[in-house]
Amino acid sequence: MTLGSASITARNCLVLIAVIATAALLYWARDILTPLALAIFLAVMIDSFARVVVDRVPGFPRGLALPTAIFLSILFFGLSVWVVAENGAGFVGQMREYGPRLNGVIARVTQLFGLKAAPTLDDLITQLNPARYLGAAAQSLQNFAANAVLVLIYLGFIIASRRGFGRKIVALFPHHAEREQAMGLFRRIRDGVEQYLWIQTVTGLMIAAAAWVVMAVLRLDNALFWAFLIFLASYIPILGGAVGCILPPLFALVQFPDTFWPAVILFGALELIYFVVGNVIYPRMQGDSLNMDPTVVLLSLAVWGALWGVTGMFLSTPLTVAAMVILSQFPTTRWIAILLSEDGNPQGVEGVPVQARPAPSPAQKPRPAGPSRERDKGGV
Numbered sequence: 001m002t003l004g005s006a007s008i009t010a011r012n013c014l015v016l017i018a019v020i021a022t023a024a025l026l027y028w029a030r031d032i033l034t035p036l037a038l039a040i041f042l043a044v045m046i047d048s049f050a051r052v053v054v055d056r057v058p059g060f061p062r063g064l065a066l067p068t069a070i071f072l073s074i075l076f077f078g079l080s081v082w083v084v085a086e087n088g089a090g091f092v093g094q095m096r097e098y099g100p101r102l103n104g105v106i107a108r109v110t111q112l113f114g115l116k117a118a119p120t121l122d123d124l125i126t127q128l129n130p131a132r133y134l135g136a137a138a139q140s141l142q143n144f145a146a147n148a149v150l151v152l153i154y155l156g157f158i159i160a161s162r163r164g165f166g167r168k169i170v171a172l173f174p175h176h177a178e179r180e181q182a183m184g185l186f187r188r189i190r191d192g193v194e195q196y197l198w199i200q201t202v203t204g205l206m207i208a209a210a211a212w213v214v215m216a217v218l219r220l221d222n223a224l225f226w227a228f229l230i231f232l233a234s235y236i237p238i239l240g241g242a243v244g245c246i247l248p249p250l251f252a253l254v255q256f257p258d259t260f261w262p263a264v265i266l267f268g269a270l271e272l273i274y275f276v277v278g279n280v281i282y283p284r285m286q287g288d289s290l291n292m293d294p295t296v297v298l299l300s301l302a303v304w305g306a307l308w309g310v311t312g313m314f315l316s317t318p319l320t321v322a323a324m325v326i327l328s329q330f331p332t333t334r335w336i337a338i339l340l341s342e343d344g345n346p347q348g349v350e351g352v353p354v355q356a357r358p359a360p361s362p363a364q365k366p367r368p369a370g371p372s373r374e375r376d377k378g379g380v
Contacts, residue, residue, distance in 0.1 A: 012335075015333055015336070019336075026307050030307060030309075034308050034309075034311045035150040035154055037311070037319070038151045038154075038311060039152075039154030041315060042155050043155060043158045044193055044197075045197060046066070046070055046073050046159070048197070050068070050069035051065070053068055066159075080228070083224065083225065169182060185325060185326070185329060188325050189321065189325050189326075192322070192325065196317055196321065199282065199285050200234055200235050203234065203277050203281060203282050203285070204231045204232075204234030205231065206277055206281065207230060207277050208228065208230045208234070211226070211227050211230050211244070211248070211270060212227035214273075215266065220255060220262070220266065226251075229247075230248075236301070236316075237297050237298070237301050238297070238301060246267075249263040249270070292324070293341065293342045294342075300319070301313055301317075303316075304319060323340070324337045324341060
């Protein structure tokens with residue numbers, strides 16, 4: 001083994017150790033980092049919404065764009081909570097009526113499989129012993145409420161501190177070339193996350209609207225509630241589609257215990273909707289924007305889900321996009337970014353690592369940049 005190959009092997013081992021240590025840190029500090037990650041995610045959404053309002057609404061005051069985006073985001077959040085609370089209460093109330101129906105469904109299923117004695121719903125509840133899960137469920141709800149408050153607090157401080165972001169960038173990168181490189185890195189991450197959010201939101205609305213029409217035609221109870229859950233599940237890659245296709249047909253079996261046809265029709269319609277959106281509309285909208293290998297999308301869902309639970313699944317794709325862009329900037333970790341990308345070029349056509357760029361000559365060396373050109377010229 002030559003000295004060069006030995007150094008490359010040692011460098012790769014150090015990178016692997018750093019990845020493992022980072023994963024351990026992310027898991028150990030998940031209670032602190034997950035609310036912060038969600039707050040940053042929401043801040044990016046609000047900032048993107050504000051820029052869309054300025055670009056798409058002629059004559060809209062730029063100073064009112066951010067307050068308008070915050071107000072509409074809070075309004076959408078409140079509307080979402082109302083939909084869940086209103087329809088969720090009715091759903092829980094109807095669950096009491098589903099007991100005898102579910103016993104009939106269980107009896108029919110056991111007859112299909114040739115079982116002699118069909119267990120009743122009470123027998124299944126006794127065997128499962130749900131009382132032991134109530135404490136964990138109550139603790140999860142309590143943690144969710146606490147995390148929601150913490151996310152809003154983080155979000156408020158992030159929005160309040162965004163004014164000083166430009167000055168911090170100037171202080172961290174006094175040279176124009178370095179600052180442009182850092183801002184380009186930030187814009188690539190922001191654009192990737194925004195593109196992902198836009199695609200998932202539009203396709204999720206398409207799926208939810210089409211699913212609501214099918215469920216309304218079949219007269220499925222709480223169709224609006226199910227459509228809203230399908231829309232939220234669309235932000236979780238792969239797993240969200242499976243949940244959206246399986247859960248409504250299962251409850252159709254309970255609502256219509258005398259026949260399997262409503263559940264079969266609903267399952268087939270949902271499969272068709274997901275197939276059309278996922279294989280026709282989604283690829284055309286996505287194009288090469290994310291540049292992530294499909295296997296990496298599935299692997300990132302499993303890894304971030306293991307590290308941060310449901311929050312990690314929700315943020316798996318944006319976090320992986322950000323990690324890929326950052327890793328592609330350094331020669332020691334660029335091979336990881338290449339493996340994560342779909343076409344082997346994680347930086348795009350214009351991406352060139354900082355270390356790979358030639359150093360500027362003394363005549364071309366950029367001068368330190370201050371907060372403004374006027375100040376450089378001696379102005380106030």
